[in-house]
Amino acid sequence: MSLFRTLKALPIFYKSISNTFPILYNTAPTNLLRSLTTTNKLQDLTEFFDIKKNWGLEEVKSGRAWKVEELRLKSNSDLHKLWYVLLKERNMLLTMEEESKRQTKLFASPERIDKVEISMENVETVVKERNKAYHLLETGETGERPGEYKAGVFGLNYYYKKREYVIPKFMNVKWKKTHVFRCNKKDVNEFLLKYNEKKFLERRRARTRNFNHVIGLLKRFPNIDLEAIKEQYPDVDINKAKNSRKCRGHFVPK
Structure with a gap:
């Protein structure tokens, strides 16, 4: 009740002050005053949708994703603002994609979602x-959650991030009952043998494909920059490709 009376008496108080000190009250410098600012008032969920001029278009022009080199030049405040701008843009694009699916229409320029996600990453x-550098400078540690590589049920390694539990694993009887891993070591070794063979064949096919592609480039463009080819295809022996019989092509002897 006292707060209500105080608020009710405020206009009378300011009126008496203005009458008693008219010069101090009415001649305040305008450069020291600042009007109250607020965000835009929205009555609906239009911010989850694209602007109306982009509705029904087959293509919407957009820029590229933010690069890491460009983001390193920005301050922490700018990165914080940019993160929420990208988050808002991603929510809008996902909403428009779902709405297009619901109406069985074409979603314009779906690559915008990939650009936003790359920028956020x-x-x-x-x-x-920056967090890692700060923690290394202050405490000598990275400050990140520790982890280690472990072998899964099928023998494949994965990175496991450690975390705290209320009950340790060796004392948690309920966890031991629900997480029982039974596997035959012979089957796991056979699976790993075939899996490694598959990965080896994929790498060999990729090397052969790149080697033949470099041969085609050297055959079509004899004066091509070799340093650029080495930078783009580091696993290809440029001298071997240049001396290859396929690279020489056909010629008429003199």
Whole structure:
């Protein structure tokens, strides 16, 4: 009740002050005053949708994703603002994609979602770099959650991030009953043998494909920059490809 009376008496108080000190009250410098600012008032969920001029278009022009080199030049405040701008843009694009599916219509320029997600990943990379550098400078540690590589049920390694539990694993009887891993070591070794063979064949096919592609480039463009080819295809022996019989082509002897 006292707060209500105080608020009710405020206009009378300011009126008496203005009458008693008219010069101090009415001649305040305008450069020291600042009007109250608020965000735009929205009555609906239009911010989850694209602007109306892009509705029904088959293609919407958009820029490229933010690069890590560009984000490293920005301050922490700018990165924080940019993260929420990208988050808002991603929510809008996902909403428009789902609405297009619901209406069985074409979603214009779906690559915009990939650009936004790449930008968000790059922002997160820069923030992690700065946090790691700060913790190394202050405490000598990275400050990240520790982890280690473990072998799964099928013998494949994966990175496991450690975390705290209320009950340790060796004391948690309920967890031991629900997480029982039974596997035959012979079957796992056979699976790993075939899996490694598959990966080896994929790498060999990729090397052969790149080697033949470099031969085709050297055959079509004899004066091509070899340093650029080495940078783009580091697993290809340029001298071997240049001396290959396929690279020489056909010629008429003199």
